[in-house]
Amino acid sequence: MRKLLIFGFFMLSSVLMFAQRAGYWQQAVDYRMEIDVDEKNYQYQGKMDLKYTNNSNQALSKVYFHLYFNAFQPGSMMDHRLSNISDPDSRMTKNLGTKENPQYQSRIATLTEDQIGYQKIKSLRMNGQPTTYKIDGTLLEVLLPQAIAAGQTADFEMEWSAQVPEQIRRSGRNSSEGVAFSMAQWYPKMAHFDEFGWHLDEYVAREFIAPFGNFDVTIHLNKDYVIGGSGKLQNPNQVKGYVKKPKVSPVNGKATWHFKAENIHDFAWAADPNFVVDSARSNGGVTVYTVFLPTNKEVKENWKTALSLATEFFDYTSAHFGTYPWPTYSIVQGGDGGMEYGTATLVTGGRNLKSLVGVIFHEAAHSWYQHLFGINETVDEWFDEGFTSYVQALAFQALFEKREIPAPNPVISGYRAYYKLAMSGKEEPMSLLADYYNSNYAYSNEAYSKGQVLAEQLGYIIGKENLQKTFLQFYDIWKLKHPTPNDFKRVAEEVSGINLKWYFNLFIHTTRKIDYAISKVSDQEITLTNKSDFAMPIDLLVTYADGTKELFYIPLREMRGDKPVENFAVYQGVRRTVLEDWFWTKPTYTIRLNKKAVKVEIDPTQRLADVESADNSYTAQ
Template identity: 70%
Template structure:
């Protein structure tokens, strides 16, 4: 945590002019864990020493931990959610035909006692004193004999026994691809406490938030196993897979794997005796590891190609979104899809090359959104997944597809998915808590696609160069902290000089849609019509009968400033005319012209998320 404190001191002077909250604070956590794994029973014994620093400005009489494995038990909230949501996650259910009707049944409900997950707390000590605690679903409540004073650092010692559940969601044993251990959400994790209070979300299915901290983790496991993990391996010469001839220091036929990581907020690992390890270094100095099952020649070839493309990704993303600040990043085969953790991801590996690279890029992009910026994924899921999807698509276009002519809108696929959502009649506000969506369809498209659209469309509003500057300035101000969407908005406003309250409020908190049309065209004017209830600035490209072109820019009154000219090739040599601002209370606007018009088009870059573009262009 010393790095965070130094960073805060060094940047304090510059923050005020860019909207940093002056009263910002965050808690400190430092974990030291010792884990003894029984690979035959899929159980382990854990010991943890946790240093907890209270910087909140108030005393704390209780603390809370997450016990995520407890979700994988019949009757849990996760189990009940699977039984009652209309479109459950296909990975978490089995399909059965009952009385001729196909039904989905929760896989968790079918787990036997030896298959469930659990974390059973044996003891909790507070500054060396045994204290009372209560397990309630996936939350552990610890009552303290004396409050934690503001500014104090205290110690907790926990001992627990855990059983790794069958692989159902993120965590688990014996994945479909044959990975023995996917160890995510596997330890009692200190709950997050911030200006909004304690974040005590039951583990129902969505994602996480936690305080930043340092991790020192030792894992004792059968000597034949290879581990891929968060952090940096401290003893590669004493374990299998990382050097050609390791000198194993065995303890009852076990090897001890020792990892350290600084300034991360979650720690994950996976283990299998068949894992192989490969590595390469990016130009920027990031050591990237791949840990996977060499199932066949095609799989091995895909993973080797993906490793090179992954190192390029860290250089590309570092240039556009800020430098990756840790020494290592590890890509491990495991889990049931793809999921990000501190300096590591677990992904399924039996994919074609494009799919493998795509999921690696997505999960690696989470190193920024959500691991460098500790975004609350339970509350602001669209900022986490949406901005990550945005980075993923930019990187795929640049590094994997490598087109000769760059697309005007590089995330066109996300726009199309958003249009399907907007016209589906099941869209809900993007600000909804992640677990509370009525459908997985709505959640996925809100978080991943509409969130990405928000980012690209922001570039349409403030200008693509200002968008780039916003991401980099946001990095400077908010790395290793827990920003909110409003913090990002404030940076964008400071960079661009444009007021954005209307955009963030309406696009995030409502299901209003954008829908413009080209209306009547006469010899003196072009009518532009707002058919919707969400007003936007308009770029209108006009081609005249004499072959010349003119780009009319109509700012929105609420912006209180104009977008600068943008350097798209289609606008080269085109006269740009800035018109009087448009009121959101006014449904039509007439653009004055003095020459005969040949064609008119609203936003030829396709960054305006207009849900019906059939009437956005008119040729006379």
């Protein structure tokens, strides 16, 4: 018993040692906002009381806010990006040429004064004293009357006016599906400050990062509108949509909506007079709301089915990736595709059932990889989108396709997209900042596809069960914090006992490709060749002439450890032999045989991301 207690203490100490980066801290925000919406002119007046806690080890003489609506003005950086990237987003451009000879024009470039977006600061005080500030594109730089000392909380009071832009990207008015207001990135948002400094990315339609905090939001809007948004609605009995007859009469023709949310880092909402609201509760206690336009019978049926599956999704994902910590989640029709926000998503709703469920699962999965873990999407977009796509794929196969036995590689479609990218000549290092890819094609396939591959291939390296343990251990340590990819790597190393420096470095920071081949098979031996500059461990399944099988496992020297036996159907009843490790400096490896091989396969589970698999199998003629 004493030995068990000592071992348990050692394991707990080991977890605590790598639980957080040395000296880890994170800033905190507490927003209280009240806005008054002029729905006829698509404008609103806003008041904010923001408590900002400086948990860093330095005093701050400046702070910064993001003013995202300012991107939707002719001449903005987003406007110029659309005009100069090789494959601009079709939602944000017009093709003035032909399909063969496209000539893209930014939709932002043609916005008139009453169509643009803006956020104009009317006043800004800190602790009751006026501040000095300037606006530069989508950033507000604020020089403080006195520095915010380490450990101090400052109180900012702001008033601003805003105009909601035409729906072009994520936020806006009058979406293509007829939603009146899609309110994302709608408020002046405190910029993120961490050990790497201030994150001051101009908004050019990509990703976000922000500190965790609490939101208390009051919205005054025409009484005929229904709102779906982040957090928990505090007064459902006083507004349209949530009860048949609101108990309190509107003031000046407007209803008041009051939302609260804790420990989130973004708040979004959408509104339309024709929205309907439905809800259901998961077995784990999460109340899921759907807020959508019931345009026809099929749409209504699809949303009803999607709601039921969404409740199952939260139970499934909580079991496999860590418990969802908030009481509600709202799926709101709006925006221009799908985008995640704190405890809510905006998605386009006029989809077939498979597409609707797919986009809901993806955006809801962001509740883990982005919102539970405040990943810096502007820097590590693949950690956000790739891991989210991984979670989505597993849940979709289990709940929508109802597979009793999961596929050995559940994200094989992501692998195929990555192979196409890798051979296209357009691949760039996955560590590139999200805004800086030369093409949307490269960005999408790096972030969504190669990110999935990194996760699944990690399971190939450390073992499927160790990957599952890593996800749950990572949740326990890093929930509601701001982890980096290295933090995930460290958890995987501690769980598996395998060194992963080489893998994360080469797969993230380079465009090197994996390419192995079975170069020789004889009665006495098998020779494998690494044709690439990216070394990996090898699972080699050999079928002998007498019908028996043997799995040869060849670790890589850099791993400094072995993965455990994996429980795949293809390996059931197969003897596993662990061979001497392979050096990355040695291009070939020879396996001695005691009997004749008639079939040889490198990784039958297809988790090794080998860009040319034609030479990964051999069958005797």
